[in-house]
Amino acid sequence: MNRSLLILLAATAGGVALAGCGSPAAEYRRYETFAHKAAQDAGIEKLKASQLSEVDDLLAAFYGTPDEPAIPAVEDADIASVLSLPLLQMAAGPVGSDEQGRPRGLYREHCAHCHGITGDGNGPTAAFLNPYPRDYRPGKFKFKSTPVGGKPTHADLKKVLLEGVAGTAMPSFKLLTDIEVEALTQYVIYLSLRGETERELIRMQAELDLDSEPNARLVNIVTENATDEERQLQQEQMAAVKEKIATVVNKWTGAMDASVEIPPRPEMTPEELVESRKLGRTLFYGSIANCVKCHGDSALGDGQLTDYDDWTKEFIGEGKDPEVVAQYVALGLPEPRNIRPRNLRMGIYRGGMRPIDIYWRIRNGIEGTPMPAATMKPDGDPNAKGLTPDDIWHIVNYIESLPYESISNPNDAAERALERMRM
Amino acid sequence: MSQREIQRQSPWPHRLAVLLALVTFPLIWVGGLVTTYDAGMAVPDWPGTYGYNLFAYPWTTWVAGPWDLFIEHGHRLLGATAGLVAIALVIVTFLTEKRTVIRFAAAGALVLVVVQGALGGARVLLDARLVAMIHGCLGPAFFAYLAALIAATSCRPPSSERTAAPVSTLGPLARTAWILAALACGQLILGAVLRHIPYGATPQVFRIALVFHLVVAAAVVLQVGWTAVQAWPVGRQFRGLRSPSLALLALVALQIVLGLATYVAKYSWPAWFGDYQFAAAYVVEERSLHQALVTTAHVAGGSLILFTAVTLAMRSSLAAVSGESRAPSAHSQPASPFSALLWKRRTAL
Numbered sequence: 138m139n140r141s142l143l144i145l146l147a148a149t150a151g152g153v154a155l156a157g158c159g160s161p162a163a164e165y166r167r168y169e170t171f172a173h174k175a176a177q178d179a180g181i182e183k184l185k186a187s188q189l190s191e192v193d194d195l196l197a198a199f200y201g202t203p204d205e206p207a208i209p210a211v212e213d214a215d216i217a218s219v220l221s222l223p224l225l226q227m228a229a230g231p232v233g234s235d236e237q238g239r240p241r242g243l244y245r246e247h248c249a250h251c252h253g254i255t256g257d258g259n260g261p262t263a264a265f266l267n268p269y270p271r272d273y274r275p276g277k278f279k280f281k282s283t284p285v286g287g288k289p290t291h292a293d294l295k296k297v298l299l300e301g302v303a304g305t306a307m308p309s310f311k312l313l314t315d316i317e318v319e320a321l322t323q324y325v326i327y328l329s330l331r332g333e334t335e336r337e338l339i340r341m342q343a344e345l346d347l348d349s350e351p352n353a354r355l356v357n358i359v360t361e362n363a364t365d366e367e368r369q370l371q372q373e374q375m376a377a378v379k380e381k382i383a384t385v386v387n388k389w390t391g392a393m394d395a396s397v398e399i400p401p402r403p404e405m406t407p408e409e410l411v412e413s414r415k416l417g418r419t420l421f422y423g424s425i426a427n428c429v430k431c432h433g434d435s436a437l438g439d440g441q442l443t444d445y446d447d448w449t450k451e452f453i454g455e456g457k458d459p460e461v462v463a464q465y466v467a468l469g470l471p472e473p474r475n476i477r478p479r480n481l482r483m484g485i486y487r488g489g490m491r492p493i494d495i496y497w498r499i500r501n502g503i504e505g506t507p508m509p510a511a512t513m514k515p516d517g518d519p520n521a522k523g524l525t526p527d528d529i530w531h532i533v534n535y536i537e538s539l540p541y542e543s544i545s546n547p548n549d550a551a552e553r554a555l556e557r558m559r560m
Numbered sequence: 561m562s563q564r565e566i567q568r569q570s571p572w573p574h575r576l577a578v579l580l581a582l583v584t585f586p587l588i589w590v591g592g593l594v595t596t597y598d599a600g601m602a603v604p605d606w607p608g609t610y611g612y613n614l615f616a617y618p619w620t621t622w623v624a625g626p627w628d629l630f631i632e633h634g635h636r637l638l639g640a641t642a643g644l645v646a647i648a649l650v651i652v653t654f655l656t657e658k659r660t661v662i663r664f665a666a667a668g669a670l671v672l673v674v675v676q677g678a679l680g681g682a683r684v685l686l687d688a689r690l691v692a693m694i695h696g697c698l699g700p701a702f703f704a705y706l707a708a709l710i711a712a713t714s715c716r717p718p719s720s721e722r723t724a725a726p727v728s729t730l731g732p733l734a735r736t737a738w739i740l741a742a743l744a745c746g747q748l749i750l751g752a753v754l755r756h757i758p759y760g761a762t763p764q765v766f767r768i769a770l771v772f773h774l775v776v777a778a779a780v781v782l783q784v785g786w787t788a789v790q791a792w793p794v795g796r797q798f799r800g801l802r803s804p805s806l807a808l809l810a811l812v813a814l815q816i817v818l819g820l821a822t823y824v825a826k827y828s829w830p831a832w833f834g835d836y837q838f839a840a841a842y843v844v845e846e847r848s849l850h851q852a853l854v855t856t857a858h859v860a861g862g863s864l865i866l867f868t869a870v871t872l873a874m875r876s877s878l879a880a881v882s883g884e885s886r887a888p889s890a891h892s893q894p895a896s897p898f899s900a901l902l903w904k905r906r907t908a909l
Binding site for chain 2: 163164245247249250253254259260261262263264265266267268300301302303304305306307308309310311312313437471477480483484485
C-alpha cells in the first residue's frame with residue numbers, strides 16, 4: 138500500500154512540476170472578465186475572436202510586450218512626465234543584472250508572483266492571499282491622497298511600495314535602491330495605463346455595429362492600393378484610438394500634484410484634546426459620518442460584513458447570482474470574498490500611521506472599497522449638512538484613542554487616553 | 561572481506577566523503593541564498609566569471625562587488641571546491657578500496673558533482689527556470705547520496721554488541737527509514753515548485769503544490785514518529801540508530817516551525833489572524849535578512865532531514881545484513897538489495 142502511495146505522490150509532484158514549467162515565454166493575459174462584461178453591457182452575446190485579437194494587436198503596438206515595453210506614442214498627453222523608457226526596461230523582462238549590478242526584470246523578480254505578469258492581481262500565489270493582490274487594470278488604488286476617482290500621486294504609490302501594507306501580503310520594498318523602487322512605481326503606472334487602455338479598446342469594440350458591417354474594425358488595415366478615402370478613414374480611426382489613450386494618460390499626469398490639501402492639525406491642550414475626542418465620538422456614531430454602520434458598535438470592524446470591493450463588485454454586483462459568479466470565476470475573477478471594514482481598535486492603519494494618513498482616508502474614503510469619502514459641508518453655507526475639516530480632525534483624534542477605549546465602558550475612553558498621555 | 565580486513569581498510573574514502581558532505585551543506589545554503597536573492601543571473605557567463613577563469617576572478621572585485629555577485633560567485637567557488645574534493649575521493653577510493661560497489665559509488669559522486677555543475681552552468685546560459693529547478697533538486701539529492709556513501713564507507717559498520725541480535729526488527733526499520741527518505745525527497749521537490757513557481761502559472765498550480773506540501777509534511781511527521789518508535793528498541797543492540805532517529809524528531813519539529821515562518825515572512829499572517837495585534841501590524845519586508853535566513857534555513861532543513869533519513873536507512877540496512885552474516889541460522893531477508901550487494905562477500909564468508 139505504501140509503495141502505491143509513493144508512486145502516486147511522485148507522479149503528482151512530477152505533474153505539478155511539469156504543469157508549471159510548460160508555461161510559455163511571458164505574455165500578457167487577456168482581460169477576459171471585462172470582455173465578457175462589455176459584451177453584456179452592449180447587449181451582445183460575446184465579442185468575436187477577431188475583435189479581441191485586434192485589441193491585443195493594438196495594445197502590443199502601443200505598449201509593447203512584457204519583455205520589451207513601449208511608451209505609447211500619443212501627441213495629446215505629456216506621458217514623459219510619468220514614464221521613462223529606461224526605467225520601464227529595468228522593471229520589465231526576465232530577471233537578471235549586468236556587471237555594474239544594474240538589475241533587470243525587477244517586476245518579475247519582486248511582484249509578478251502576486252500581481253501577475255499583466256498586473257491583473259492574479260499571479261500564481263494570489264488565490265491564498267486576503268486581501269487579493271491589486272489588479273492594476275481598472276486603475277483604482279486604495280491608499281492615496283487624492284479624491285475618489287483620481288489617480289494616486291507618484292508619491293502615494295511610492296509610499297505603498299516603500300512601506301508595504303501592514304497586515305496584508307503586500308511587502309515593503311524599502312531595501313531596494315531608490316532607482317529600483319522608482320522603476321517599479323513607473324511599471325505599476327505602465328501596467329495600469331495598459332489595463333485601462335485595454336478596457337477602453339474592448340468597450341470600443343463592443344460598441345461597433347457589427348450587424349450592419351460584419352467586418353468592422355477599430356482601425357482598418359490599408360493595403361498598397363487603398364484609395365485616399367480609405368487612408369483618410371484609417372487615420373481618423375487611429376486618431377480616435379489615440380485620443381482614448383491620451384484620456385487615460387492624462388488622468389495620471391493630472392494626478393501628479395492633486396493631493397487634497399489638509400488644514401494643519403489644530404494645536405490642542407490635553408483638555409481640548411479630550412473634548413475633541415468626545416466630539417469625534419459623537420460624529421463617529423452620528424448620522425452624517427455614520428462610521429458605526431460599517432465599523433460596528435464597538436468599532437471592531439464587524440458592522441457591515443457582506444459587501445464586496447469594486448474589483449469584485451464590478452462583475453458580480455451584490456453577488457446574489459451564483460451563476461454569474463461562477464461565470465466570472467471561470468473567466469479568471471478571483472473567488473469573491475467579502476471585504477471586512479477595519480478593526481479600529483487595533484491602532485494599525487494600512488494606508489499609513491501618520492495622523493495625516495488617517496485624515497486622508499476619512500476625508501477621501503478608500504477607493505475601490507465601501508469606505509466612503511466624508512460628506513463635506515459646502516463652503517459658505519453654515520446650515521448645510523456635512524463635516525468641516527475640524528470635524529475630521531476630531532474624528533481622527535477619536536480614532537487614535539480607540540485602541541485605548543474600554544469596550545464595556547467606552548465613556549471614560551477620552552480620559553483614559555489622556556491619562557496615558559500624561560504617564 | 562574478513563573482520564580483520566575491514567579493520568585494515570583505509571579510513572580515507574570515508575573521511576573524504578565526510579569532507580565532501582561538509583562542503584556540500586554550506587553549498588546548499590548558499591545556493592538557497594542565490595535563489596532567495598534571485599542572484600542566479602548576477603554573472604551572465606559560465607564557466608568563467610565575466611571572462612575570467614573561475615579561480616582567477618579578482619577577489620577584491622568579488623568581495624567588494626554587489627551582494628548578488630558576491631553570493632553567486634561564492635556559490636561557484638564552493639561548487640568547484642566540491643568538485644576537487646570529489647576528484648580526490650575517487651582517486652583515493654580507487655587506490656585503497658577493493659569493493660567494486662564502493663568504487664562505483666565514489667565515481668558516481670564525482671559524476672553527480674559534474675552534472676550538477678553543468679546544470680548550474682546551463683541555468684546561467686539558458687536562463688531557464690526548469691533547469692534552475694532541477695539544479696535545485698539535485699543538490700539535496702547529491703547530499704543524500706553522500707549520506708549513503710558515508711555510511712557505506714564507514715570502517716565501523718553498525719554492529720551488534722551482543723550476540724543475540726533481533727535482526728528481524730532491522731528490516732522493518734530500514735524500510736520505514738527508506739520510505740521516509742523518499743517522502744523527504746518528494747517534499748523537497750514540492751518545495752522547489754513553490755519557490756520557483758513560474759510567473760505565468762495559474763493560481764491553481766500554486767494551490768495544488770502548497771496543499772501537497774502540507775499533506776506530505778504531515779506524512780513525514782508520521783513517518784518520523786514511526787521510525788523513532790521502531791529505532792528505539794533496536795537501538796539498544798545496535799550502535800548509531802537511535803541518534804539519527806532522535807535527530808530526525810528534532811529536525812522535523814524545527815522544520816515545521818521554519819516552514820510556517822517562511823510563509824509568514826513571504827506572505828504575512830493569514831487573514832484569520834487579523835484581529836491579533838502582531839498580525840495586523842506585521843509588514844512583510846522583501847529581501848530582509850530575516851526573510852532570507854528563514855527561507856534558506858527551511859530549504860537547508862529539508863536537505864538535512866533527507867540526509868539523516870538516508871543515514872538511518874543505510875545504517876539499519878547494513879546492520880541487518882551484518883547481523884545476518886553473524887547469525888547465519890536466522891533466515892531473514894536482506895533489508896534491501898543494495899545493502900545485500902554491498903555486503904555480499906561478507907555473507908559468503
